Amino acid sequence: MFSPLCRRLVPQRRARVRTSDNMASQQEQLTLHEAHLSGNSYKVRLTASLLGIRIHKLIDYNVLKQETRTPEYLARVNANGRLPVLQVGNDTFLPESNAACYYLADDPDSKANLIPRDRLEHARMLQWMFFEQYSHEPCIAVLRFWRTMVGVDNLTETQKAQIPGKEKQAAEVLDVMEHHLTGREWFVANHVSLADVVLFAYTHCLDESGLDISKWPAIERWVGRVEGLERYVKLAD
Amino acid sequence: MFSPLCRRLVPQRRARVRTSDNMASQQEQLTLHEAHLSGNSYKVRLTASLLGIRIHKLIDYNVLKQETRTPEYLARVNANGRLPVLQVGNDTFLPESNAACYYLADDPDSKANLIPRDRLEHARMLQWMFFEQYSHEPCIAVLRFWRTMVGVDNLTETQKAQIPGKEKQAAEVLDVMEHHLTGREWFVANHVSLADVVLFAYTHCLDESGLDISKWPAIERWVGRVEGLERYVKLAD
Incomplete structure (x- = not known):
């Protein structure tokens, strides 16, 4: 020890x-x-x-x-x-x-701190990252892909039939995030972490999924917080 | 530093x-x-x-x-x-x-080594853990749930209609794992890690998903390797 x-x-x-076989630094x-x-x-x-x-x-x-x-x-x-x-x-x-x-x-040369070192906070960051991939992405990102990239008119009948279910799931996911963010600035710890970054990606453009972010005011404020970070870049940049 | x-x-x-607020040890x-x-x-x-x-x-x-x-x-x-x-x-x-x-x-008192310390191997372990939640679980675990827990006769028509698609996805996921495991003992590094543990959970009982593990021989051998670990416990234990 x-x-x-x-x-x-x-x-x-x-x-x-x-x-030696992992000199893959920046x-x-x-x-x-x-x-x-x-x-x-x-x-x-x-x-x-x-x-x-x-x-x-x-x-x-x-x-x-x-x-x-x-x-x-x-x-x-x-x-x-x-x-x-x-x-x-x-x-x-x-x-x-x-x-x-x-x-x-995880770059040891980085001065930023997007990964909490505390054991429980680190696990909570991963919790939200798995939540993002398992619960959030399959409805919110898929709705965006269908509506904005493919176009509703081009969807198969099976895909069209799935839209109401995906919208219901999306609202539930956003309710969970809204509940968590009420009274908090960031998802984990007291600073921005990868949990915020990965959840932000598809949340900040909810309109492209056909959802109205103003229904979730704590999420809307958190989106503004991420957009205000030094070195923030837009999706289309 | x-x-x-x-x-x-x-x-x-x-x-x-x-x-101090994270004394959550074992x-x-x-x-x-x-x-x-x-x-x-x-x-x-x-x-x-x-x-x-x-x-x-x-x-x-x-x-x-x-x-x-x-x-x-x-x-x-x-x-x-x-x-x-x-x-x-x-x-x-x-x-x-x-x-x-x-x-x-991640328990600092643990003597086991299920999390590689090397930066790239650690990221690869997470890669397979996200793969498990995003690509593997939504088809292989859902097929098992429908077939073994709910029963095909009790599924809705929408669920029944999804079975062929889920079976196709499952075969693709298993092909990716088979390809990776050919010539390797473990998913990451040269020892068992959390990548193996989380992928094992729904893979070792593929028959309950309606899939035949013998079609993927490298996976079948890897399942045997996990079952041979000291302190291995069965799902039903």
């Missing part, structure tokens, strides 16, 4: 070990394989911007044209055929948007 | 700070609010068992009877109305199965 003295010297962000070239207007891709760019990390290259894919399902993409970038994927250097490909955000924020 | 000497003294698992009473036969609940029990941590109390809920949607449950245990929830002491409730697993494995 390391001593209490040593523990006190550990900075508030966590220190991750770099091994000194290495970062490429983001993305769909530029997707919230999942935006999360990674927003995280990088808040951290002051430069993503050197953005490669945009057209999901509607199945560009992430080509044999080349599946073999080299992501066998799961999804976006975004953070590429570190030439050969390291990291899928899953929330894992990519975590990787960036 | 702490010195290289100090860094070397940090054990291979990460050291999380305990603050010395405190752990309660699991669960549905005993759900894979998401099993994950938390399996993680605890592999770590040698005792969960003092299990409280079983009947999801089919909406027992997690009562005003009491929503107000006290989880506003999101889902299971499992890990309760630490009297007043700390941690929803989201994968966040609860992380919290347990």
